[in-house]
Amino acid sequence: xxxxxxxxxxxxxxxxxxxxxxxxxxxxxxxxxxxxxxxxxxxxxxxxxxxxxxxxxxxxxxxxxxxxxxxxxxxxxxxxxxxxxxxxxxxxxxxxxxxxxxxxxxxxxxxxxxxxxxxxxxxxxxxxxxxxxxxxxxxxxxxxxxxxxxxxxxxxxxxxxxxxxxxxxxxxxxxxxxxxxxxxxxxxxxxxxxxxxxxxxxxxxxxxxxxxxxxxxxxxxxxxxxxxxxxxxxxxxxxxxxxxxxxxxxxxxxxxxxxxxxxxxxxxxxxxxxxxxxxxxxxxxxxxxxxxxxxxxxxxxxxxxxxxxxxxxxxxxxxxxxxxxxxxxxxxxxxxxxxxxxxxxxxxxxxxxxxxxxxxxxxxxxxxxxxxxxxxxxxxxxxxxxxxxxxxxxxxxxxxxxxxxxxxxxxxxxxxxxxxxxxxxxxxxxxxxxxxxxxxxxxxxxxxxxxxxxxxxxxxxxxxxxxxxxxxxxxxxxxxxxxxxxxxxx
Numbered sequence: 280x281x282x283x284x285x286x287x288x289x290x291x292x293x294x295x296x297x298x299x300x301x302x303x304x305x306x307x308x309x310x311x312x313x314x315x316x317x318x319x320x321x322x323x324x325x326x327x328x329x330x331x332x333x334x335x336x337x338x339x340x341x342x343x344x345x346x347x348x349x350x351x352x353x354x355x356x357x358x359x360x361x362x363x364x365x366x367x368x369x370x371x372x373x374x375x376x377x378x379x380x381x382x383x384x385x386x387x388x389x390x391x392x393x394x395x396x397x398x399x400x401x402x403x404x405x406x407x408x409x410x411x412x413x414x415x416x417x418x419x420x421x422x423x424x425x426x427x428x429x430x431x432x433x434x435x436x437x438x439x440x441x442x443x444x445x446x447x448x449x450x451x452x453x454x455x456x457x458x459x460x461x462x463x464x465x466x467x468x469x470x471x472x473x474x475x476x477x478x479x480x481x482x483x484x485x486x487x488x489x490x491x492x493x494x495x496x497x498x499x500x501x502x503x504x505x506x507x508x509x510x511x512x513x514x515x516x517x518x519x520x521x522x523x524x525x526x527x528x529x530x531x532x533x534x535x536x537x538x539x540x541x542x543x544x545x546x547x548x549x550x551x552x553x554x555x556x557x558x559x560x561x562x563x564x565x566x567x568x569x570x571x572x573x574x575x576x577x578x579x580x581x582x583x584x585x586x587x588x589x590x591x592x593x594x595x596x597x598x599x600x601x602x603x604x605x606x607x608x609x610x611x612x613x614x615x616x617x618x619x620x621x622x623x624x625x626x627x628x629x630x631x632x633x634x635x636x637x638x639x640x641x642x643x644x645x646x647x648x649x650x651x652x653x654x655x656x657x658x659x660x661x662x663x664x665x666x667x668x669x670x671x672x673x674x675x676x677x678x679x680x681x682x683x684x685x686x687x688x689x690x691x692x693x694x695x696x697x698x699x700x701x702x703x704x705x706x707x708x709x710x711x712x713x714x715x716x717x718x719x720x721x722x723x724x725x726x727x728x729x730x731x732x733x734x735x736x737x738x739x740x741x742x743x744x745x746x747x748x749x750x751x752x753x754x755x756x757x758x759x760x761x762x763x764x765x766x767x768x769x
Contacts, residue, residue, distance in 0.1 A: 429457050432503060433510055435720055436650055439500040450499040451483045452476075455531045458506050464524050469582055478577040485536050485569060492661040493537035498530070500657075504642035505530035511713045514634065517625035525591065526635050529598035530642055532570035537562065540668050542605070543680055560603045567596040594632065601636035602643050604701070610640060611705060618711050634712075641709050647694065647702045647728050648721035654728050662690045691736030698729045 425445040431437065432454065443450035456479055459465050465475065486495035505526055508514060518526075538545075542561045545553040556564040571592045574580060580588040601610060614637055617623045617630075624630050646657035669683030682693050702725060710718040 425453065429454070432457065432461075433507055435507055435717060436653075437503050438653065439496060439503060440653070440656060443496050443499065448488070448495075449483065451486070451495045451502070451531060452479045454499050455479055455482075455502055455527060458502065458527055459524075462520070462523050462527075464520060464527075467520050468524065468580075470579065471582070474577050474579050474581075478573055478579045479531075481573050481577065482532055482535060482570070485573070486534070487537065487539060490537060490539040491663040491667070492657070493534050493539055493664065497657075498532070498534055500646075501533060501639075501642045502527060502530040504645045505638060507717060508638040508642060508713075511715055511717060513625065513713055514638070518631060518635075522631055522635060525594050525598060526638065528570070528591075529595055529635075529639055532573075532595070533566055533599050533602050533639065533643060534562075535566045535569040535573075537566070539664055540671075541680060544668060544672070547677060560600055560606075563600045563603045567599040570595060570599070597632065598636055598639050601640055604644075607640075607701060607705070610636065611708065614708050614712070618708060623712070637709065637712075641705060644702055644705070645721065647698050648706060648725045650724055651728055651731060654724065655731075658690055658694050658732075662688075662693050665693065689736060691732040694732045695729060695736060698725060698732075 425442060428437070428442050428445065439450060439454075442454070446453045456475070459470075459475070464470070465472070482498075483495045486493075486498060488494045488496075509518065509523055509526055542553075542558075544550075545561055546558050550561075552565050553561050555561075574588075574592065580591060583591075613633075617633075623634070625634065646654055646661075648654070649657070665680075665683045666685040666688075669679050669685060671677075672679045672683065682688055682696075706718070706721055706725060710722055
């Protein structure tokens with residue numbers, strides 16, 4: 280029986296040697312065939328990996344295995360655990376996997392072939408080139424429908440689930456590429472089409488599509504929402520092309536390589552990422568560093584001056600780190616203060632960047648503000664992911680995280696609490712900032728969706744009404760329950 284094992288990683292709870300920190304860059308290495316007990320050493324001798332580090336920090340910043348992240352071997356052995364928890368050795372890449380039939384592997388290869396053909400076709404269409412390939416293995420009807428949907432990509436009713444099906448699971452690649460082209464950013468920044476395509480494909484592949492919620496479709500949905508916000512009058516009149524590029528890239532990569540569990544889970548299981556980032560914005564730091572790793576690997580901005588490239592990486596991190604739900608009150612209070620004092624000046628670069636942070640935060644948790652048919656699907660997916668984490672915690676006799684106990688919570692109760700204490704306060708302030716038809720539409724959907732969930736959960740409805748009547752509770756409750764989740768729907 281063929282088994283799958285993770286590659287071992289460098290221990291990250293130890294300081295990086297000083298002679299390594301004296302310079303900045305990457306260490307490349309080849310895996311040793313004897314280390315994995317592989318029957319064919321020639322296969323493994325070509326596998327490579329890299330470690331990126333920063334001399335300003337005493338710990339390695341980013342690890343990325345180039346190529347397939349798993350080693351297939353006929354020899355059985357105990358894989359190295361990435362955390363030191365005595366009970367747990369979880370492979371996050373298969374955390375939400377379901378059993379597949381024997382015929383699923385060939386089917387997956389066929390889908391990847393279709394994926395490549397779609398990328399090739401879309402590239403030719405964007406360049407205005409005629410069809411040169413007489414083998415039409417793709418259904419032209421699907422390509423045509425996807426193209427029609429992209430014409431309405433700015434609609435708040437955009438169905439990302441349908442678009443993902445029409446693009447054969449490549450919604451993030453197609454949508455992000457289309458938006459970059461629509462804003463003229465490819466031409467303006469002279470982005471190489473091949474490098475850009477490779478970057479977007481790698482980004483999409485680095486999302487764990489086994490995750491019910493934190494997957495590439497969620498990233499595509501957030502990117503589409505970000506596009507809607509960028510078109511709002513206040514932003515459209517003030518944002519520079521550089522701001523728009525950052526906003527779209529941050530939306531596409533904001534949950535990159537999400538393991539499908541939250542920060543408290545990583546901390547209490549002593550996961551290596553928690554040690555690496557010192558239990559602070561663990562997931563968000565990992566998403567950012569993963570995105571930086573792909574930018575450098577593909578050399579997407581190699582044509583730009585080094586200072587500009589580093590500035591993009593730095594500001595990209597600032598945007599992604601803002602999605603940390605545990606810092607929700609910090610950003611919301613600052614936003615509210617700016618609105619109360621009416622001192623937001625979008626001619627100021629730092630103020631524009633702050634508004635971009637708030638826009639990304641809204642895009643990240645906008646699911647309750649979508650039409651019911653879309654919002655309900657997202658609610659079911661995120662709750663499924665929560666409950667799956669809770670099941671793992673029960674299995675290994677760990678403390679069950681808030682909202683993750685399927686016996687104590689329902690989809691309705693989770694969503695009502697999230698809407699009341701997190702979504703409503705944020706979008707109410709966003710509507711103060713951008714009082715447009717879109718912001719009112721979002722608040723309208725939010726109210727209707729909350730009423731729909733309340734009708735399914737009478738007890739939760741009563742408790743939420745009591746919570747709204749108590750002064751100050753809206754700011755205290757999230758920190759004790761919803762915000763303690765660490766990665767609620769962000």
